[in-house]
Amino acid sequence: METSCAADHSPNDAAERTTVVALDQSEESFHALQWALDTLRFGVSDRLVLVHARTSPLSHATGFGGAGTGYILGTEAVISMERSQEREINAFMDKAMELCREKKVKAVKHVVYGDARDVICEEIQKLNANMLVIGSHGYGAVKRTFLGSVSDYCAHHVKCPLIIVKKPHEKSHLKN
Amino acid sequence: MASEGDDNAAGSLLRRRKVLVAVDEGDESMHALSWALDNLIVPGQAVGAEHCSTSDLIVLLHVQTHPQVIVGPAGPGFYITPEIIDSIKKHQDEVSKKVLLRGKMLCNEKHLETETMVAVGDPRDSICEAVEKLGIDYLVIGSHGYGAIKRTFLGSVSDYCAHHAKCPVVIVKNK
Numbered sequence: 001m002e003t004s005c006a007a008d009h010s011p012n013d014a015a016e017r018t019t020v021v022a023l024d025q026s027e028e029s030f031h032a033l034q035w036a037l038d039t040l041r042f043g044v045s046d047r048l049v050l051v052h053a054r055t056s057p058l059s060h061a062t063g064f065g066g067a068g069t070g071y072i073l074g075t076e077a078v079i080s081m082e083r084s085q086e087r088e089i090n091a092f093m094d095k096a097m098e099l100c101r102e103k104k105v106k107a108v109k110h111v112v113y114g115d116a117r118d119v120i121c122e123e124i125q126k127l128n129a130n131m132l133v134i135g136s137h138g139y140g141a142v143k144r145t146f147l148g149s150v151s152d153y154c155a156h157h158v159k160c161p162l163i164i165v166k167k168p169h170e171k172s173h174l175k176n
Numbered sequence: 177m178a179s180e181g182d183d184n185a186a187g188s189l190l191r192r193r194k195v196l197v198a199v200d201e202g203d204e205s206m207h208a209l210s211w212a213l214d215n216l217i218v219p220g221q222a223v224g225a226e227h228c229s230t231s232d233l234i235v236l237l238h239v240q241t242h243p244q245v246i247v248g249p250a251g252p253g254f255y256i257t258p259e260i261i262d263s264i265k266k267h268q269d270e271v272s273k274k275v276l277l278r279g280k281m282l283c284n285e286k287h288l289e290t291e292t293m294v295a296v297g298d299p300r301d302s303i304c305e306a307v308e309k310l311g312i313d314y315l316v317i318g319s320h321g322y323g324a325i326k327r328t329f330l331g332s333v334s335d336y337c338a339h340h341a342k343c344p345v346v347i348v349k350n351k
Contacts (some may be wrong), residue, residue, distance in 0.1 A: 005301075035344060039193060041218055131215070145201065155338050155347060156330050161211060163314070165344040 017046045018127050018166035022120050022134040027093050032135035035095055037103040048107040049094050049127055053119035054089060057081035111144060112152070117153040124158050132162040191216040193218070194315040198303050198333075199279045200238060201271060208348035209236075212288050216346065220287035235291045236279040237306055239299040240268040249300045250291035269294075300336040306323055307341050314344040 021036060023029045033050070042048070057078060093109045100107035112119045124132055137148035151164050195217060199205040212221070223243040223305030231309070247256050277294040295302040307315055318322040322330030330338070338345050 032344075038214055038342075062349070152338075159349055161208075161215075161346060161348040162346055163346045164338050166342075167340065 006078070011044055014029075015045065017130045019046065019131045019133060020049050020051050020120065020124050020127065020129045021096075022154070023050050023093065023096055023134065024114070025088070025093055025115070026135065026137060028135035028137050028165075028167045030092075030096065030099075030135075030150075030169045032133055032163075033099060035165045036133045036163070037099060042103075042105045044106075046106065048100055049129070050093060050107055050109050050120055051057055051120055051123045051124065052089060052093060052111045053116035054085070054111050054113050055115075056113060057085055057154075061108060116150045117157075121157055124160055128140070131160055133160055134162060134164055136164055136166045182243065186260055192230055194235060194311060195232055195314055195316060196235045196237055196303070196307060196310065196312040197279065197316040198237050198239070198337075199275050200299075201275055202318070204320055204348075204350050206278060206282070207320075207350065208275050208316055208346075209282055211280060212346060213288075216316075217286070220289070229256060231286075231288055233289050233291065233309060234283050235284070235306075236314070237293045237295060237303065238272045238275050239302040240265075240272060240294060240296045241298075242296050243268070246345035249309045250301065276340075299333045300340075303333070303337055304341050307343050312343050314346060316346045316348065317342050319347055319349045 003023060019036070019042075021029075021033050023033065036048075050065075089111055093111065097107055097109060110123060112123065114122075120134070123129070132154060134151045134154055136151040141158070155163060195212070197209050197212065199209060202207070217232045217234065218230070243261045244256075246264055247278060249262060272294045280290050280292060292300070293306065295306060303315065303317070306312070314338060317334045317337055319332075319334045334345075334347050
């Protein structure tokens with residue numbers, strides 16, 4: 001009792017609280033996750049759900065050849081693209097899980113096909129999440145920070161509290 | 177004396193956060209404050225009469241609209257007297273006092289050190305400026321979003337702050 005005067009943070013000891021953390025490969029979303037792990041206090045009854053929205057490689061494939069005309073990819077090509085995408089996804093999602101493990105925070109991965117905006121909002125509903133943590137890819141002219149379209153969308157549409165974490169600009173760093 | 181770094185499940189050094197909560201007369205901002213107090217903020221424990229140095233510091237900010245803006249531009253035949261300005265300011269100061277006291281009481285329940293602050297101007301700019309000036313770790317703001325079919329949209333102040341504040345922004349929607 002006397003060793004620390006910050007009270008143990010577990011407001012609803014019985015209830016499990018779910019925090020959705022939206023992730024992609026970007027530095028910004030990892031920064032958001034790390035910020036949440038460092039700043040927020042997660043207790044034993046809390047868990048993070050790391051959500052990544054995955055786009056089908058086909059949507060990239062139809063862009064080849066310009067205006068998506070004329071190219072028909074064989075199933076083998078599609079399968080190999082999906083596999084390589086999966087490897088990439090697993091790589092960074094596992095990295096994210098490791099960050100959670102380091103902070104002894106329970107976490108699970110949810111990789112879902114679809115547009116990030118919809119996937120995040122749907123996962124929040126499905127999981128009845130208590131909170132969303134999301135980074136922002138905002139790029140602004142003249143060193144102003146704006147909001148990326150996914151975080152902006154979520155800010156408008158999710159019903160639960162959300163935390164938008166922007167990556168601070170370096171003083172001498174110019175964002176292109 | 178409490179040693180920092182103890183009793184944290186994560187094992188990291190406990191550092192107190194400076195959290196800015198924008199409050200106004202509306203229930204939404206008090207709801208946002210309550211939610212943050214229950215879910216995010218590291219509460220303190222009454223340690224004698226002193227506040228715990230590792231619990232978070234809450235800065236409650238109330239932004240008053242500039243009296244000139246309330247009165248509107250002076251036109252022919254209408255002259256804004258200093259008395260009018262004064263009476264508006266007086267009323268606003270009472271509102272600030274009431275709002276900040278309400279917020280402070282919520283924080284006291286968690287034994288948190290609280291600072292109160294009043295700014296005059298546009299809430300959007302005032303909040304973002306306060307974030308920079310005070311070295312705020314994160315901002316908590318309610319959402320006055322009004323939408324058709326009672327969907328939660330984003331009020332203009334929370335939307336602006338989400339875009340422009342230089343710290344993480346916690347937006348708590350209406351219940």
